[in-house]
Amino acid sequence: MSTATVNGITIGYDDTGSGDDVLVLVHGHPFDRSMWQPQLEHFRGSGWRVIAADLRGYGESTVVPGVTPLSAFAGDVAALLDHLNVERFVLGGLSMGGQIVLEFQRLYGERTRGLILADTFAQAETPQGRVIRNDMADRLLREGMAGYAGEVLWKMVARHNAGPVSEHVSRMMNNAPAEGAAAALRGRAERPDYTELLGTITVPTLVVVGSDDEFTPVSDAEYMHERVPGSALVVVDGAAHMPNLERVDVFNKAVEELLAQA
Template identity: 65%
Template sequence: MGSVLFQDVTVGYEDEGSGEPLVLVHGHPFDRSMWRPQIEHFSRSGRRVIAPDLRGYGQSTVVAGKTPLETFVRDIVRLLDHLGIERFVLGGLSMGGQIVMEFYRLFPDRIRALLLADTFAAAETEEGRTARYEMAERLLREGMDGYAHQVLSKMVSPHNIATQPDVAEHVLRMMTGTAPEGAAAALRGRAERPDYTELLSHISVPALVVVGTEDAYTPVSDARDIYERIPNAELAIIEQAAHMPNLERASEFNAVVEKFLNSLPEVPEVPESTATTETAAPAARES
C-alpha cells in the first residue's frame, strides 16, 4: 500500500510482488480493493501487481468537475514512471477497460498485453450522455447510498448476492464509500469519451476479453464485438457472474487470466552493462 503526490493530486495504490508488472484499473464507482483477489493471487505467482485508485476514488484525491479518461491515463503514467515501470500488461474492468483502451490510444508502445473485462468500446449515444450527466447531478444531490443499493443486483448477480454475501457487501461498501464529487466527475468525462471501435482493429499486442454471462451492463454480445475486432484476441466467458466476475468467480477469473499471461512470449533480459549504464534506477516505493 502506498501513495504519491503529483502536483495537486495524491494517488493511492497497491504494489505487491515482484516480476513482470501487471497493472489493474478499477471500474466505477469502485476502488483498487476490487482487485484484491487478483493482487493476492498474481503477486504470489511471480508477478508484480500494481493497482491504483483513480482520482476521485478510494484514497486518491477527489477532483470535482469533469474527469476525461485521458486524465486517468496520465495519472497512471505518472505513477508507473515514478515506480520505474516502462512496459507492462494492462487490465481494466468496465470504465477501467475503457481507460485501458484510452491508454493504448495514447501510449501503445508501453503495453505488452491487454485484459479487457466487462467493458464496451463504442462512444456514448446521445441518450447515454444525457443519462450520465443526469446521474452525476443525482449523485451530487442525493449521495451514493440510494444509487448503490439500486444497482447492486446488476453489479453482482442476485444468486451471488445470496450465496456470497461477503462479495456483495464488499461491492456495496466500495460504492457507498466513493465520494459523489469524484463519481460525478468521472461520469461527465465518460459521457464524452471517444469511440474506440476503430482502434480495436489496430491493437497489435495480445489481448484477452473477459465477461460474465449475466452482465446486464456490458453483455456477452459487447464482449464478442470487442473480441472479433481485435486481431488474434482471446475470449473468456465466466458462468454465473454479472458485472464483477473477478469478485463473483475469482478462481475462474484468475485461472483464465493466468493461462493468458503464461502464454505471452518471454520478455528479453536487458544485459547487465546496459542496465547499469543506460537505465535510470527505479524510483523508491513510497508508503
C-alpha cells in the same frame, strides 16, 4: 498502502510482488482498488509484480470535482508507473477501467505487453447515454451515493452471489466520493469511439465478461473480440458485472493464460 504525488494529485496504490513482469489493474466505477484484492493475492505468488491504484476521485486518491475525461485517468496511470520506474506491463481494467485501458492504449500503446478488457465496451456514448450519465452525475451530487448503490447492486453482482462479495461491492459504492464519481460520469459521457483502435492492437488481449452482465452484455465482449486480432474471449458463467470477485478462480485462470503469452 502507499501514496504518490503525480499530476498534481495524491494517488493511493498497492504494489505487491516483485520482478520485471508487471501486471497493472484499473478499477471500475464507482469502486476502488480493493476490488482487485483477489488478483493481487493470487498473482503476486506466481512471479508477477501487481499494481492497483485508486483512480482520481475514488478511494484514497484526491477528489477532483468537475469533469474527469478518460485521458486524465490514463495520464495518471502513466505518471504513477513512471514514478515507480515501470516501463512496460500488462494492463487490465473492468468496466470504466476497461475504457481507461483503451484510452491508455490509444495514448501510450508502446508501453503495453498485453491487455485485459473485462466487462467493458468500446463504442462512444449515445446521445441518450450522455444525457443519462450527466443526469446521474447531478443526482449523485444532490443525493450522495446510497440510493444509486442500492439500485444497481444486483446488476453489479448476480443475486445468487449474495454474501461477502455483494457486501464488498456495496461498501465500495457507498464509500465512493460523490464528487469524484460524478466527475467520472461526465467524462465518460464524452469518451471517444475506440472501434478503430481495436483493429490496431497487436499485443495479446483477453476479453472477459460475466454471462449475466446487464451493463456490458456478452454481445459487447463479442464486438471487441471480433475486432482485436488474435484476442481470446472468456464468458464467465454465473457472474454479472464483477466476475473477478464473483468467480475468482475462473477469472484468474483466464488471466493466467493471457499472462503466459504476454
